[in-house]
Amino acid sequence: MCKEVYAGVNNSVMSTVGKSTNIAWYECKIGKHERQQLLKQKGCVVWITGLSGSGKSTVACALSRELYSRGYLAYVLDGDNLRHGLNRDLSFSAEDRSENIRRVGEVAKLFADAGVICIASLISPYRSERDACRAMVPDSFIEVFMDMPLELCEARDPKGLYKLARAGKIKGFTGIDDPYEAPLNCELVIQMKNGECSSPSSMAEQITMYLDEKGFLKA
Numbered sequence: 109m110c111k112e113v114y115a116g117v118n119n120s121v122m123s124t125v126g127k128s129t130n131i132a133w134y135e136c137k138i139g140k141h142e143r144q145q146l147l148k149q150k151g152c153v154v155w156i157t158g159l160s161g162s163g164k165s166t167v168a169c170a171l172s173r174e175l176y177s178r179g180y181l182a183y184v185l186d187g188d189n190l191r192h193g194l195n196r197d198l199s200f201s202a203e204d205r206s207e208n209i210r211r212v213g214e215v216a217k218l219f220a221d222a223g224v225i226c227i228a229s230l231i232s233p234y235r236s237e238r239d240a241c242r243a244m245v246p247d248s249f250i251e252v253f254m255d256m257p258l259e260l261c262e263a264r265d266p267k268g269l270y271k272l273a274r275a276g277k278i279k280g281f282t283g284i285d286d287p288y289e290a291p292l293n294c295e296l297v298i299q300m301k302n303g304e305c306s307s308p309s310s311m312a313e314q315i316t317m318y319l320d321e322k323g324f325l326k327a
């Protein structure tokens with residue numbers, strides 16, 4: 109949050125942002141517009157939220173593959189993967205999950221500014237934190253809710269984590285003894301139809317169609 113703005117020497121705008129004092133924004137001549145022209149697409153953030161096992165990583169990679177095959181540049185920021193590096197200092201406490209979401213939101217914003225279609229796939233269980241990420245890239249945030257029943261996610265349990273959570277060996281597991289706040293008003297909801305889950309590639313096509321309709325697949 110920018111608390112203080114004042115004029116420095118040569119009229120440069122000096123600010124205090126968080127704990128950073130006496131800082132100034134340096135504007136480059138080559139900006140988002142130029143990069144988008146180069147890439148022939150619009151930078152944006154596709155934010156995929158849902159329970160563990162709901163299919164976030166699978167659809168994120170299917171979407172990345174679909175866009176790649178059509179000649180568009182996308183990059184996946186996966187919650188699990190980022191916790192191997194950038195976010196390795198964060199636990200699954202409410203405070204650390206919030207910081208996790210904030211950091212991924214900031215990184216996604218940079219990718220979108222680079223002109224890339226950034227696909228963020230993380231549980232991101234809190235509505236207010238997802239909304240804060242949306243506010244970082246107004247008009248370029250596409251929230252996709254993997255609306256899969258807990259029973260399905262638990263039956264899939266590809267990493268055996270639900271089993272451990274039910275046995276009390278993992279505390280604070282989302283959907284078991286930790287909250288998940290479903291989106292109220294997101295751009296896309298991916299659900300089962302007639303008890304069937306569609307294929308990852310058809311889910312990816314659904315998202316690609318949305319991106320196309322909204323003009324993200326042209327400069």
Ligand SMILES: Nc1ncnc2c1ncn2[C@@H]1O[C@H](COP(=O)(O)OS(=O)(=O)O)[C@@H](OP(=O)(O)O)[C@H]1O
Nearest residue numbers: 160161187188200205208230231232233280281282
């Ligand atoms: N307590 C607890 N709750 C939920 N998930 C847990 C937990 N502990 C470990 N894991 C594993 O971490 C993955 C979720 O990381 P995220 O960064 O996406 O989570 S969050 O957005 O900060 O809530 C999640 O990966 P996905 O299954 O891909 O969602 C789990 O494999």
Ligand SMILES: Nc1ncnc2c1ncn2[C@@H]1O[C@H](COP(=O)(O)OP(=O)(O)O)[C@@H](O)[C@H]1O
Nearest residue numbers: 160161162163164165166264266305306307308
């Ligand atoms: N559309 C789908 N149809 C059938 N199985 C799926 C589908 N999407 C994901 N899966 C399976 O569900 C499990 C969880 O998927 P994953 O993408 O790892 O979920 P998440 O990233 O939300 O934890 C995996 O075993 C995956 O193969």
